[in-house]
Structure formats: C-alpha cells, structure tokens
Amino acid sequence: xxxxxxxxxxxxxxxxxxxxxxxxxxxxxxxxxxxxxxxxxxxxxxxxxxxxxxxxxxxxxxxxxxxxxxxxxxxxxxxxxxxxxxxxxxxxxxxxxxxxxxxxxxxxxxxxxxxxxxxxxxxxxxxxxxxxxxxxxxxxxxxxxxxxxxxxxxxxxxxxxxxxxxxxxxxxxxxxxxxxxxxxxxxxxxxxxxxxxxxxxxxxxxxxxxxxxxxxxxxxxxxxxxxxxxxxxxxxxxxxxxxxxxxxxxxxxxxxxxxxxxxxxxxxxxxxxxxxxxxxxxxxxxxxxxxxxxxxxxxxxxxxxxxxxxxxxxxxxxxxxxxxxxxxxxxxxxxxxxxxxxxxxxxxxxxxxxxxxxx
Ligand SMILES: Nc1ncnc2c1ncn2[C@@H]1O[C@H](COP(=O)(O)OP(=O)(O)O)[C@@H](O)[C@H]1O
Ligand SMILES: [Mg+2]
Numbered sequence: 047x048x049x050x051x052x053x054x055x056x057x058x059x060x061x062x063x064x065x066x067x068x069x070x071x072x073x074x075x076x077x078x079x080x081x082x083x084x085x086x087x088x089x090x091x092x093x094x095x096x097x098x099x100x101x102x103x104x105x106x107x108x109x110x111x112x113x114x115x116x117x118x119x120x121x122x123x124x125x126x127x128x129x130x131x132x133x134x135x136x137x138x139x140x141x142x143x144x145x146x147x148x149x150x151x152x153x154x155x156x157x158x159x160x161x162x163x164x165x166x167x168x169x170x171x172x173x174x175x176x177x178x179x180x181x182x183x184x185x186x187x188x189x190x191x192x193x194x195x196x197x198x199x200x201x202x203x204x205x206x207x208x209x210x211x212x213x214x215x216x217x218x219x220x221x222x223x224x225x226x227x228x229x230x231x232x233x234x235x236x237x238x239x240x241x242x243x244x245x246x247x248x249x250x251x252x253x254x255x256x257x258x259x260x261x262x263x264x265x266x267x268x269x270x271x272x273x274x275x276x277x278x279x280x281x282x283x284x285x286x287x288x289x290x291x292x293x294x295x296x297x298x299x300x301x302x303x304x305x306x307x308x309x310x311x312x313x314x315x316x317x318x319x320x321x322x323x324x325x326x327x328x329x330x331x332x333x334x335x336x337x338x339x340x341x342x343x344x345x346x347x348x349x350x351x352x353x354x355x356x357x358x359x360x361x362x363x364x365x366x367x368x369x370x371x372x373x374x375x376x377x378x379x380x381x382x383x384x385x386x387x388x389x390x391x392x393x394x395x396x397x398x399x400x401x402x403x404x405x
Contacts, residue, residue, distance in 0.1 A: 047120060047122045047158065047344070047345065048121050048346060049089060049118045049119065049346060050118075050119040051118065052065040052089060054088040054115075055115045056108040056115065057087065057088055057091075057108060057114045058087070058106060058108060059080075059084060061108060063400070064401075065401060067374070071369065071375045071386060071392070072374075073377045074378045074396050074401075075379055075382050075393060076395055078380065080398060080399070082378035082379075084399075086348040089159050089346060089348060091116055092130055092154075093154055093157045094183065098161050098166075099163075099165065113136070114133065115131060115133035115134070116133070118157070122343060123344075124342075128143060129142075129144050129145065130157055141153035154186070157346075158337055158345035158346065159345055159348060161348040162327050162347075162348070164351055164354070166323065167322040169325075169326040170306070170322045170325045170326050171317075174301070174302070177305075180333070181239055181302075181304060184242055184246065185242045187341070188245075188337070188340045189238045189241070192238050196235060199227075199231035199232060199298075202231060206225065206295050209224070210294060210295065225279050228278060228279070228282060231299070236270045236271075236299060243266055246333065249331075249332035252335075253331045253332045253335070254306075254308075256328075256363065256367075257324045257325075257328050264308045268303075270299070271301035271303075282295070285297060306329075320357075323355055324360065327355075327356070327364065330347075349376070351379060352364075352377050353380075361383050361384075361386075369389065
C-alpha cells in the first residue's frame with residue numbers, strides 16, 4: 047500500500063502542510079528541528095493512533111492550536127483507494143475512513159506503517175511494554191479475534207485492580223467473575239501471540255541473517271506473563287493476597303514479553319548499541335514482511351534519521367531490499383543519504399515546518 051498524499055495540520059511545528067507522495071523512496075531533508083520526524087509521525091499516527099516518540103499525546107498538538115488532524119489518500123496494491131483521517135479537537139480523537147466516522151481500531155486496521163527511528167533500539171534494550179506493543183500491533187493486523195479478546199482482558203484487568211485497591215478487602219465472590227474473564231481472554235491472547243511469533247520467526251531469521259550474520263543463528267523466546275504449568279485463573283486466586291498488598295494484578299497477559307538471543311550474543315547485554323539497532327531494524331522489517339505475506343501488500347516503511355542510525359552499507363542494503371519488493375519508503379535526514387543518491391528518489395526540503403520539493 048502507499049500514501050498518495052498526506053495533509054497535516056496542527057502537529058508539532060507543522061501548521062498546515064500538504065505532502066504529495068509518489069511510490070518508492072521519498073526523502074525529507076532539512077536541518078535539525080525542521081519538522082522531518084513530525085511528518086513521519088503523522089503517517090505513523092494513522093496506523094497506530096499514537097506516536098512512536100515517547101511522551102504524552104498532548105505534545106503532538108501544536109502549541110496554541112485548537113486541534114490537530116492528519117488526512118491521507120491511501121492506495122492499496124489492488125487499486126482500491128481510501129481516504130483516511132485522524133483528528134483531535136480538545137481531548138476527543140476522531141477517526142474517519144471515506145468520510146465515515148469509525149473507531150480508532152478500524153482506522154488502524156486499514157493502514158499499516160512501520161517505522162525504524164532513533165528510539166527503535168528500545169525494542170531490544172528497553173522495557174517489556176515496547177515489545178508488547180510491537181507484538182500486539184502485528185497480531186492485531188493478522189488475527190481478527192485478537193482485538194475483542196484484548197478489550198475484554200483490559201476491562202477485566204481494570205475491574206480487578208479497582209477491587210485490589212478498595213479500602214476494605216472485597217469478598218472473594220466479587221473477584222471470581224473478573225478472574226474467570228481474565229483467564230478466558232488471556233487464553234486467546236496467549237494463543238494468538240504465540241502463533242504470531244511462530245509465524246514471525248522465519249522472517250526475523252532471514253532479516254538477521256542479512257543484517258547481523260556475525261552473530262550466528264538466533265532464537266526467539268516468548269513469555270506469556272504467568273507460569274506455563276497452571277491456568278491463569280487458578281494463579282490469580284492463589285496470588286490474590288500478594289496482589290492486594292501491591293495494589294495491582296502482577297501476572298497475566300499484560301506482563302508478557304519476548305526476546306531475541308543469538309548464538310554469539312546469548313544475552314541482550316552482549317549486543318553493542320549498533321547491534322541493538324540492527325536487531326530492532328530486523329524486527330521492524332520482519333514484521334512488515336510477515337504483514338506482506340498475509341495481506342498481499344507491503345506496509346509503508348518509515349526510516350527516520352537513516353544516515354545517523356546505520357552505516358552506509360546497511361543503509362544501501364535496507365533501501366535496496368525495500369525497493370526490490372516495491373514498498374513505499376519515507377526517509378528523513380539532514381542531507382539525502384549517500385546510499386540513496388544513485389536511485390530514483392523524490393526529495394523534499396523541510397524548513398521550519400514548511401516543505402519544498404527539490405527533485
Ligand atoms: N507541540 C509542539 N508545538 C509546536 N512546536 C513543537 C511542538 N513539539 C515540538 N515542536 C517543535 O517542532 C519541531 C519538531 O521537529 P522534528 O520533527 O523533531 O524535527 P526534525 O526531525 O526535522 O529534527 C522542533 O523544532 C520542536 O521544537
Ligand atoms: Mg528528527
């Protein structure tokens with residue numbers, strides 16, 4: 047799929063910017079703080095309903111602006127076109143597809159954007175939350191049962207946590223229905239996450255063999271968030287006392303995690319910063335490649351600050367690979383990366399939140 051145009055209003059330094067986009071590679075070049083990353087953020091927002099940059103969603107809204115909106119014309123590989131948009135007025139977010147108001151998950155279900163950026167190494171070196179988000183975005187796109195199980199789980203978790211924090215300990219009978227619900231929903235979530243990671247494994251293996259062959263074969267490990275040998279419902283009952291003391295639910299799908307171990311770097315601490323980045327890149331590309339296998343079209347791939355994140359050989363390899371499969375690629379940099387200077391590339395110059403075509 048690809049974006050044919052992007053219209054961004056009230057997002058960080060972008061007051062009102064229209065971005066016409068072609069297939070293949072587009073580069074946004076400009077000085078630090080010009081607004082390049084914000085353009086990628088706008089595309090990513092349509093596909094995740096959140097930014098890839100950490101921090102409050104409020105920071106996205108341009109200072110002093112009443113609202114922000116991102117609209118795009120999306121073209122699928124089968125020729126189908128869609129107009130998609132996400133906007134925020136006050137505290138309310140609203141998503142649209144072809145003029146109709148839809149839920150955020152419906153919007154996110156239409157549009158797939160993956161992003162490799164300076165914060166991506168958190169996927170390897172950071173906390174479990176980042177890895178669960180990555181995993182769940184992938185599962186959501188290929189397994190339709192996932193979203194309803196996830197919602198049921200979140201609701202039950204919230205209710206159980208309310209009980210755990212009550213000023214007087216509620217009777218067991220109040221806990222049991224929520225614990226049964228958590229058990230049922232977690233069963234579905236765990237099965238789908240596990241299936242997804244199994245399907246993802248060959249894609250990660252292939253990506254890593256290209257990016258980090260020196261680390262040898264890799265292994266993908268998944269932890270579901272509670273002991274392997276007992277049903278979650280039972281464990282929640284036996285651990286209720288401990289959870290009451292902590293004031294929250296300490297086991298379950300919301301504590302799941304996964305990791306990658308290489309034969310020549312069995313622990314995450316064995317990876318250099320550069321290797322962490324390449325591993326994260328491999329994960330992002332693998333996720334896009336699995337999406338393409340399942341959906342028949344590649345997601346849009348954003349590469350933020352490509353030249354400062356990767357050496358020239360890796361820049362060329364990645365862009366070459368994505369070019370070969372026909373993915374739309376949006377790249378940013380203070381200059382046009384050397385690896386892209388030979389290929390057919392559209393370049394925009396970004397300056398203080400404004401855009402001018404260069405080539
Ligand atoms: N909420 C906001 N309102 C207005 N400007 C913002 C807001 N958040 C960030 N900015 C500014 O927008 C610019 C963001 O640039 P960014 O897209 O990160 O630039 P680049 O990637 O080109 O370095 C910075 O100059 C920053 O100070
Ligand atoms: Mg930037």
